[in-house]
Amino acid sequence: MELLTSYTFLIVAIGTTLLSFASGIIGTVSVIKGQSLIGDAIGHATFPGIILAFMIVGVTDTLSLTIGAVIFGVIAFFFIQAITSHSKITLDGALALILSSFFGLGMALKSFVQGNPSFHNTQGIDDYIFGQAAYMLRLDVYLILIASVISLLLFIIFYHQIRIYTFDPIYSSTVGINPSLINFLVLSMTILLIAVGLKAVGAILIVNLLIAPGVIGLMWSNRFNIVTLIAGLAGAAAAFTGTYISTAFAGFPTGPSIILVLSAFVLISMLFGRKGLVTRQIMKVRGESS
Amino acid sequence: MTEDIIKVKDLIVAYDEKPAIWHLNMTLQKNSITAIVGPNGAGKSTLIKSIMQLIKPVSGEIQINGSKSKKALKDVAYVPQKGEVNWEFPTTVLDVVLMGRYVHKGWIKRPNKNDHKIAMSALREMKMEAFRNRQISELSGGQRQRVFLARAICQDADIYIMDEPLQGIDITTEKLIIKTIKSLQQEGKTFLVVHHNLDTVKEYFDHVIIMNKTIFAGGKISEVWTEENIDKAYNEVSAVR
Ligand SMILES: Nc1ncnc2c1ncn2[C@@H]1O[C@H](COP(=O)(O)OP(=O)(O)OP(=O)(O)O)[C@@H](O)[C@H]1O
Ligand SMILES: [Mg+2]
Numbered sequence: 001m002e003l004l005t006s007y008t009f010l011i012v013a014i015g016t017t018l019l020s021f022a023s024g025i026i027g028t029v030s031v032i033k034g035q036s037l038i039g040d041a042i043g044h045a046t047f048p049g050i051i052l053a054f055m056i057v058g059v060t061d062t063l064s065l066t067i068g069a070v071i072f073g074v075i076a077f078f079f080i081q082a083i084t085s086h087s088k089i090t091l092d093g094a095l096a097l098i099l100s101s102f103f104g105l106g107m108a109l110k111s112f113v114q115g116n117p118s119f120h121n122t123q124g125i126d127d128y129i130f131g132q133a134a135y136m137l138r139l140d141v142y143l144i145l146i147a148s149v150i151s152l153l154l155f156i157i158f159y160h161q162i163r164i165y166t167f168d169p170i171y172s173s174t175v176g177i178n179p180s181l182i183n184f185l186v187l188s189m190t191i192l193l194i195a196v197g198l199k200a201v202g203a204i205l206i207v208n209l210l211i212a213p214g215v216i217g218l219m220w221s222n223r224f225n226i227v228t229l230i231a232g233l234a235g236a237a238a239a240f241t242g243t244y245i246s247t248a249f250a251g252f253p254t255g256p257s258i259i260l261v262l263s264a265f266v267l268i269s270m271l272f273g274r275k276g277l278v279t280r281q282i283m284k285v286r287g288e289s290s
Numbered sequence: 291m292t293e294d295i296i297k298v299k300d301l302i303v304a305y306d307e308k309p310a311i312w313h314l315n316m317t318l319q320k321n322s323i324t325a326i327v328g329p330n331g332a333g334k335s336t337l338i339k340s341i342m343q344l345i346k347p348v349s350g351e352i353q354i355n356g357s358k359s360k361k362a363l364k365d366v367a368y369v370p371q372k373g374e375v376n377w378e379f380p381t382t383v384l385d386v387v388l389m390g391r392y393v394h395k396g397w398i399k400r401p402n403k404n405d406h407k408i409a410m411s412a413l414r415e416m417k418m419e420a421f422r423n424r425q426i427s428e429l430s431g432g433q434r435q436r437v438f439l440a441r442a443i444c445q446d447a448d449i450y451i452m453d454e455p456l457q458g459i460d461i462t463t464e465k466l467i468i469k470t471i472k473s474l475q476q477e478g479k480t481f482l483v484v485h486h487n488l489d490t491v492k493e494y495f496d497h498v499i500i501m502n503k504t505i506f507a508g509g510k511i512s513e514v515w516t517e518e519n520i521d522k523a524y525n526e527v528s529a530v531r
Contacts, residue, residue: 032379157398164389168375174342174368175393175445176360222380222425 009247012133012200015141016239016258019197022148024213024235025155025228026189029166031214037092038080038187040207041099043194045076047106047203050128051113060124062139062199069195076102077187103203131202131255133243140199147196151189158185163224202255209235212262219273238262295320295449295480296341301350303336310336312503314350318449318482323475324497325485329524332502334484335371335453341482342368342451354449364393367447369438371454371484377427383437384422387412390444412443415470417463432459439467443474450474452483468494491515 003009030036046069053068054060076098083094114122127135155162165172165182173179194206201209217231242258271278296318303311310333318324326334339345341352343360354362367390390412391405401409413419416436421429426437435455442450450471456464471481471494485491491498491511498515499508500523507519 032376034376034378160392160395160398164392166376167379167381167386167389168373170344170370170374171368171389171441173344174363174366176364177392218380223382223385224380227380 003244003248008134009244011138011141012136012247012254013240013243015136015144016133016200016243016254017236018148019144019193019200020209020213020235020239020258021232022151023193023197023209024217024231024233026151026186026193027210028214028217028228028231029162029186030190031211031218032166035091036207036211036214037095038077039190039194039210041080041095041102042073042076042191043198043203043206044099044106045102046070046073046194046198047103047128048072048109049075050198050203051106051109051125054122054125055109055113055119058119060121062137062143065128066143066195066198069198070191072102073191073194077191106203127202128198129202129204130253131198131200131205133200133254134247134250136199140196143196144200147192151193154185154189158182162186167224200254201258202253205255205259208259208262209239212238212259212266216262216265216269216273219269219276221274234262234265238265293320294318295355296482297351297353298337298341299351299353301337301340301352302348303333303340303345303350304348305336309348309503311340311347314501314504316499316501316505316508318480319497320480321475321478322497323471323481323483323495324499325483325491325495326499326501327485327488327491327520327523328501332523334501337501338368338451338453338482338484342366365448367442367445367450369442369450369452369455371457373434373438375426379426381426382423383418383426383429384409384413386426386437387440387444390441390446393445393447408446409440409444412440415443416440417466432463435459436463436467439470443470447479449480449482452481454484454486457486488520 027036027039030039049068049070049072050065053064057064079098080094083089083097084091089097110125113119113125124135161172161177161182164175165177165179169179190210193210197206197209213231213235214227216234217227220230221227238261239258242261243254246252246254246257270276273279294317298314298316301311301314302309314337326337328334336345340347341354343363351358355365387409388401388405391401391408395401395405410419410422413422416439418433418436418440421433426434429437435458439455442452455467459467475481483495485495492515496511497509498511500506500514500519502523506523507514
């Protein structure tokens with residue numbers, strides 16, 4: 001229990017909680033659009049960007065690595081666009097292709113760097129695969145803070161446009177909403193949140209923060225504003241709990257801890273949510289007895 | 291007293307180099323209820339989408355209220371042929387209808403009590419009040435169509451452009467929709483409606499455009515709705531191909 005008041009824990013918990021709150025809300029848009037795996041591909045694709053940035057600056061400096069991650073996230077997205085629009089490969093094919101080739105490149109670069117004596121302190125790189133919130137610095141948390149606040153503000157300002165566009169893109173363009181602008185906004189927010197969250201959750205699992213909360217939200221409500229709010233809160237609660245578990249049991253990586261808690265929430269929602277399995281059974285029994 | 295609220299001049303639209311509309315000229319008369327008729331693939335939906343700036347024509351000019359800019363679309367409400375919306379989207383029927391108020395609210399302003407009133411009366415008009423809290427995906431095809439019509443009514447536009455609003459609709463609802471259209475005409479609104487049932491054109495509309503890639507006839511029903519004009523458009527194996 002002492003942990004709850006420890007300074008380090010609080011810094012880390014604030015970071016992961018805020019990150020998951022923002023990711024849950026922004027990620028819901030992709031979940032509804034059926035494009036959650038774009039986040040997965042981008043998440044994995046940031047990994048080589050991290051290593052290249054490390055190779056250039058020579059230390060695991062938060063800001064440089066984050067910039068490397070953003071650049072590679074953007075590159076990956078343009079590759080995905082180019083592949084789907086200039087070939088017969090479908091979106092899921094392009095995503096699988098980009099995800100594995102970029103991540104493979106990252107792993108290759110990692111072995112090179114870690115086996116090369118001219119690079120020092122290379123073990124910090126591993127934190128970016130599964131995330132290790134315990135080693136998060138204040139700067140990491142500041143970056144998360146900035147990215148989350150920017151994303152949430154943009155979401156609030158463009159709320160109605162995002163809502164109408166996600167539901168009905170054609171209608172949105174007839175009432176003066178610019179579909180490409182909204183698409184670009186959502187994507188930028190996604191890449192930004194992925195990049196700042198890598199240290200905490202890792203490249204492999206970060207997509208879960210974008211998907212699982214939205215899935216949970218959809219199980220409890222049929223109104224967009226409530227779904228996004230539940231998504232944000234579920235993400236935040238899971239992040240706080242997960243970070244606590246990971247800090248209490250030192251060495252347990254943060255990413256997997258948060259994801260496990262989130263998965264438990266998903267399971268509970270599938271059973272007891274508005275249209276959950278158990279809920280439906282109860283309704284049926286009630287319906288028969290009345 | 292006649293006034294053209296939409297003017298289309300020498301319009302050419304193509305998909306992958308294949309023309310769907312060829313040198314088309316038409317006008318929509320203010321305060322009319324105008325039908326667009328023509329066989330499948332005649333380019334009716336294409337014409338409407340061009341007016342709504344959803345597709346870019348190869349050449350030609352389209353004016354709404356004398357303006358070519360995108361802003362002019364604010365006065366136009368559009369109901370597509372088949373709602374190509376995201377059915378997984380979590381939204382109630384009432385929220386969908388309220389989206390119609392967006393043009394009057396813009397960016398950040400939330401819909402207020404008055405907007406709710408307008409949305410509810412649009413729902414009432416389409417006899418969908420009882421479904422207001424229903425998830426949109428839990429409606430039948432005809433009910434969905436009525437929700438999109440209610441959204442268009444809620445938008446309170448000057449011009450309504452509808453692509454086969456009566457498709458897949460039962461006869462009671464069809465009469466209801468036509469009654470609503472006629473009462474909105476009394477309020478000064480203009481309608482451009484793609485219509486398939488040639489038997490009801492005379493009863494429902496006062497103007498008609500007969501087309502097949504280009505216009506074969508257009509004007510008052512009493513003047514152009516003739517056997518000869520209809521046959522030309524439906525039988526001609528298209529002048530251009
Ligand atoms: N997205 C598209 N890509 C390629 N060709 C298209 C596309 N949409 C329509 N077409 C073609 O353009 C022509 C006109 O189509 P359009 O949908 O405008 O016809 P329509 O008059 O609305 O027909 P219907 O009565 O069946 O609705 C058709 O030959 C059609 O095959
Ligand atoms: Mg059509």
